[in-house]
Amino acid sequence: MAHQPQRKAVHKPYSGPAGGWGSVKALASILTQQEVAILGSEILWKQNKPGGFMCVSCSWAKPADPHMFEFCENGAKATAWEITPKKTDPAFFASHTVSELRTWSDHALEDNGRLTHPMRYDAALDKYVQVSWDEAYAAIGAELKALDPNSVVFYTSGRASLEASYMYQLFGRMYGTNNFPDSSNMCHESTSVALPEVIGVPVGTVLLEDYDKADCIFFFGQNTTTNSPRMLHPLQGAAKRGVPIVVFNPIRERGLERFTNPQNPVEMVASGSTRIATEYHQVTPGGDIAAITGICKALIEQDDAARRSGRPRVIDAAFVAEHTHGFEDFAAFCRDQPWGDLEAVSGLPETEMRAAADTYAKAKAVIANYGMGMTQHVHGVEACKMVVNLLLLRGNIGRPGAGISPVRGHSNVQGQRTVGIAEKTKLVPLDRLKELYGFEPPREDGLSTVDACEGILAGEVRGFVGLGGNFLRAVPDHSRMEPAWARMRLSVQIATKLNRSHLFPGAVTYLLPCNGRIEIDRQATGPQAVSMEDSTTCIHGSRGQRDPISEHVRSEPAIVAGIAKATLAPNPKIDWDAWVGDYGLVRDAIERTWPDQFKDFNKRLFQPGGFPRPLGARERVWNTPTGKANFTVPDSLLNRTAPEPDVYQLVTLRADGQFNTTVYSLDDRFRGVYGGRDVVLMNAADMARLGLAEGDMVRLSTVAPDGIARELGGLQAIPFGIPEGAIAGYYPECNVLIPLGHYAKGSKVPAAKSVPVRIARDAIPLAAE
Template structure:
């Protein structure tokens, strides 16, 4: 019998419903700006409105009057708050006292209102004039070598700002572009690029209307992309099948009460989503899908022997793919005992999944960070493509791959040039259009940038948004390294912990929020963003800015560039005066954005060309490519003596490192974050009960304890979860991660395959 522990319970309801409505109202009220919030919510995700700063789920063709979700409301009210972190606030708080605040408290102090510079004498941030800030930063930048500077980009950055940012960095001479995609979906770009010739998903929103089966893998739509729930609901209501593959049972994958459905809200009803749920162990994805493919081969053999229709699409494989024979040989060599141990499920369950897949003609696989944030993240992605290719579920309506991006424009930033290794055609067009010379040396991604800072090779960091130091693994290594820099510049809307890692010269430059009016010389400006399905559309803020001292991201980039590069041939002032000129430049440098300004004028914008969607694969062979999996998520050597595999996860009141509140409603957690999630079986084996306090210690590749990577006094919450698995919240659990444990092909950190041991805390 479970103990009654404060803040821990079992949530019995559906996702959404009145609980979501209540949470929205509560959050709006706590930000003390209900009128401003209400105005913003009616403009969010609407034609001629602004794009939600939350997830990158696409907008439907026919939009409701309020095209939003619970976490979108949280994101907007967090931005439109009346609370202000003004110069008076900073005068009252030293950096030392600010450091004692929680991450939630830091951001909840409100919007940044003035450019601020750190003063080491007073240990406070003090207001500074914009031109003085630009001049001083530019002077320091000119004293550094280009390879000593890191240019970080958050996925909230618009296409226009990101393009100017990469132009600034490249004219300066650097290809060092750590960005948030390096921490999440780089395995998607690498894996899909090698398999189908484009590093993006192939489906459109309308494909969900035609799919017979939607397979959800390694994601939690109820929290991380709630608007997807409405799409899944439509699939279920028309008789399509949804199945989930995930170690932890998530309510948003099981059932949903649509807040905009009068019937469900008035009757307390809901729509069942996943008909079946396969709880593989954390890190068991590649084993599971290899097992499914092996089962398909065996099923196909039986069908052929009985003169029944084949389940393998041999015609598609022969005409449109390469590498199938090598994959087939690998699958036939695999032993079922190894597959079962690796996946954490028995052969019967894997066979059942394969038979279900074989019964459906048009299949979409959607996936999230539960696939990518592993040491074999790229190969995980490739196995999903392998499975789709085996039955021809690529290049046709109602079928394909659907990676679920997090930040609203992380995909767009990469499309317009935030890339540490651009191709030569891009370089040449950039040089020709602007009359500059750009570097050819391969730049650094996030982990490489952090290590260069740690070694002292990098001396400066400029951040377009984000909370880099907190988001990355091993803050116990990163925090002191950041404080040794010569220069840090943070472009932000709110205060966060990375801003407090002050160094020799530190600035915070406040920027407009997505919901706010951006007025330049030519009038009100629109920016553009790209969603998870390659749709590019305009976003136009309408609210009065939180402070008259705020500048837009493009204006801040231009100010930095003018101060750093006084002899630049780029007309930065003209570009910022009218963002249509920035889009003209993007069009000139990146042909995929042809007729850019004309096409974003249409409601809903336009879709970037996606050859794989129509069965055209721009790989070396010209065909979709099967890839054999050669690595595991973690070494089996670290799974001896009953150790567990840990995944870091978000709470429901959280967006990446932004903490909106202290609840995780769908998992039954209220008012706390000191929680680890464990199955009853694993708890019993360790003589643990609900509410017990435990310490979590990371293990190295040989199963040895890492004393410097420990998370102490966490509270056990027993939930429905796979064996050999444990989960804890980020960023708190990032102390357990390792900067050296990454996907070798994309360098994305292994946030979700960390071998750990669990022991009772000493009282």
């Protein structure tokens, strides 16, 4: 296909609901774009169904009793994207240099189709050339053996199965490193740091069935519309039962406002929709800690008044006394906060925070959901703890219909941590691995994503192996990271499609094509199943349904085993070939490593709805240093750096037509942006103050203490419903503006939801349509 330059965007505000005919049209469009015949799209009937395949997109829970169509618009896009007949084959690489391909957009690169053959970068030709699998394995193994293990990074994207992830982490540790950053480091690591300290588990406590039992649901910084659209089914059910749904988010996201269920003929024919949010509070970016403090302050004031008058308590005093620690310090902190300060920092009036508190106080079972709008801030760890504080006040953890629900992103990103993809050694049973496999695992902590980037910039990281993903595009500081990548000795990318990370080769670079999850994985004992964990800690089996795109692609477990055998000395306790031949043996190994979490793993693989991993906090067993759930006092009310004059807070967003770094189309229907992504969404009053009209070109420059210039120009200014002082732009294009050192304290998650920038006019326009 010919590369299409990015066009100037058209702004046409969208007034429709989420779902509805807009989703139907988008589905038809993606099937046509990817050359998937409508009559051949029966594959969608098997998506997220028992015995079928688990969606390769988001990690939202799968019901035991699925809907007729148990997929959403974005899930259908992900499926069409994977089963496309389009191919990026050796003939394509022979026709295009890597330098030329760097000029292609992210959308054009992946839209070209599936990778079909193993390739090696030839610097003299500036092209990828075909190699055999045996040649690739041997060369990669030789390079790894020549490198210091601590100078090599083993990255994992959110899509790799539990089986591939377990094999990958075992191979890396036998090789001699704990350098296992993954996509969690860029999104919910703030959750993984915060929750163990306050409730003793690193994940959410809510199961899908709890949404049918809740009588109040809160949202903080989570865009259900694009990140987990199937979540709209239980939300619509709750809304129709009259359950209050209270939303705190800087932008009014359509899926949290109105939803038309495409599976409901009455709604579709009548163009009806269901109102989702009963309260929608447009908090300023980074104002969520202050907003939650305001709700807690109002509740504590109500409780103080109730105690003085002898009325029933507002706080669940019995729960607080028996199950929590630190309440008095937290209550004193809340009482001491002036309402004026809370209003100024949150961007909300006192009345709105009190209204949310009143709604919360009337409910008996409350679920609190949050997303990266909470975690990707400088004080993201503290923000996650504040959500726990709110729930603990009324005993809303460890009861039916209640709990904390961090809505994770990619399909198996949570599960990979469960089976050992972690740079922190305390999260991995190293002694058990030593016992099972007869080797001495490294004991020092490895590199997180930010650490790995710093190591690449410093020249200390010499090798990178990527099990999926688009690492170089997903991380901050593109203008520094891209040239640094070429200074590495080894780059190995296991992938289904070409992406920008593949276009900045190291001295030795291999591109290894793998099966997609939807493809039939035929091995020595027959077609194999894989497994993954959803956001609610439930484990699901998945079976491929389509023939592979090429006879030359291999499964992720087979590729991991091939590299391991070429790198490591033989170990009598591991038969890599047997594991590749029968993934059930890998699941047996996972069960032996974590017998409490994976009891009867193979027997329960296709249990409808998945089987939940046991969590102490669900039973009100608190595995914390105090033995109780812990109230905590935040370090700051402001979940970002302090504001400066003429400095705006940039929020990076995913569009309706994308998932993570994968851009399915250049449209963002719900925000009314069509045909381009080089835009900045601004409050109309801010535009007027800067003398900007709609469509004017602007340039953003980062305000950072390191003095390094970071700029992004050619952006169209578009008026949008965002709080004053805040602007929004698309990820990953805006990552060039995020300093590597701008991250959440304690978790090192890039603070992509509040990047301080200045705005100036730009004389360089976008290409005309």
